[in-house]
Amino acid sequence: MCAVIGLLVLAPFEEVLASSSGDFDGTLRPGDVGNGCGGCHGSAGGVSTQSTGPEALLPGVTVEYLITVSEIQIANAEVGFTAAITNDASHQPVFSVVSGEPARTGDSGTQITHTNESQALKLPQDGAASYAVNLTMPNDTPLGTSYTLYAVGDAGKNATQDGWAHAASLAIRAAPPVPLSITADQGSATESEIPLSWSGSQGEHFRVLARPGAEPSGPADPDAILVYEGSAESAKATGLASDTTYFFSAWGKAPSADYYSSEAARASAYTLSSDPGFIFADRFETTNISR
The missing domain is CATH 2.60.40.10 (Immunoglobulins)
Incomplete structure (x- = not known):
């Protein structure tokens, strides 16, 4: 136990902020006096x-x-x-x-x-x-x-x-910044792959997740698929199910720690059907014509 004996002398009419410790500057920061x-x-x-x-x-x-x-x-x-x-x-x-x-x-x-x-x-x-x-x-x-x-x-x-x-x-x-953008290349998508690219602003690493049918809820979403983690700015999402819409999210990441940006850049695209005769009816508008 430490003991402190403080002596406070006030000059006439001088206003001094009272301090019960006798050393008000001690903030508990390591190395501070007091x-x-x-x-x-x-x-x-x-x-x-x-x-x-x-x-x-x-x-x-x-x-x-x-x-x-x-x-x-x-x-x-x-x-x-x-x-x-x-x-x-x-x-x-x-x-x-x-x-x-x-x-x-x-x-x-x-x-x-x-x-x-x-x-x-x-x-x-x-x-x-x-x-x-x-x-x-x-x-x-x-x-x-x-x-x-x-x-x-x-x-x-x-x-x-x-x-x-x-x-x-x-x-x-x-904090790592939010990535500037992420792009899912629909034109180059196949039955099981979708090419992705993204960009950052401060040399951060990235964590990119994919999830079928819904946006990933966070960088540790257990229902999402890890597409990529590292410093590159492009990758392919592979091993995907055919005829499925995937939602992609890219978080900024600290290079040496599991610490991520507060928000993510987001995109979506769909894989092609494995049936060459199948039409993606849910992705086209139809018009009924009465004769």
């Missing part, structure tokens, strides 16, 4: 902190995340936060300030904080206050790479303390 303190003591009474935002982020895209401090008991409390992202020197997501938000970035962009800075802290409305922060995934981030968003929120004013709390860690992955 991380051991928070790891031992956890949260300290009175408030709740939550991080919300997408768990998948495309490389090169900036998305807004919210750090919300709630269950605040003191009506005139000032609310602050610190958030940090996993350190990875080679491919590091970075924070930036959302326009109009009273916050600042750290030197590296891997931590953003607003506690007792010169700009005004937020006041709670109905017992809660939220800060928005931008997070950008770099263009060269390997697809499937996972990062963790850490955050801690605090509420109080001068000697009146209403507690602090760590948010549950939020895992964020560099």
Whole structure:
């Protein structure tokens, strides 16, 4: 068990955001100064902190995340936060300030904080206050790479303390993009094969599934047929049943992990009949002529 003895000295008329831990910057990110303190003591009474935002982020895209401090008991409390992202020197997501938000970035962009800075802290409305922060995934981030968003929120004013709390860690992955397109070549289809081609945008791999009579429900659909998985952009669906409509779906895939795009590109085509005299009556419109 670790023990912490904190001494807080307030200058006359100076407003300082209260922190029961004595080290508000400890977000539980590995390697943070004060991380051991928070790891031992956890949260300290009175408030709740939550991080919300997408768990998948495309490389090169900036998305807004919210750090919300709630269950605040003191009506005139000032609310602050610190958030940090996993350190990875080679491919590091970075924070930036959302326009109009009273916050600042750290030197590296891997931590953003607003506690007792010169700009005004937020006041709670109905017992809660939220800060928005931008997070950008770099263009060269390997697809499937996972990062963790850490955050801690605090509420109080001068000697009146209403507690602090760590948010549950939020895992964020560099998501594969949705493939740009997939084409099923109906003109080259045979009784058992349909040629396919598809394209991507960021060097992702692909997982292509086929299913007779219905679209594959997802990249792990147990009722679908695996046509192809890898980096190529064309393949033949083979071993198909004759006279059957097949639906094809292509998902983007992380090259080194079973992690897929949120949506798929889709197409359909049908195999030819094995009976040369058979007419695909269900694929042609007919007109009745009365004499």
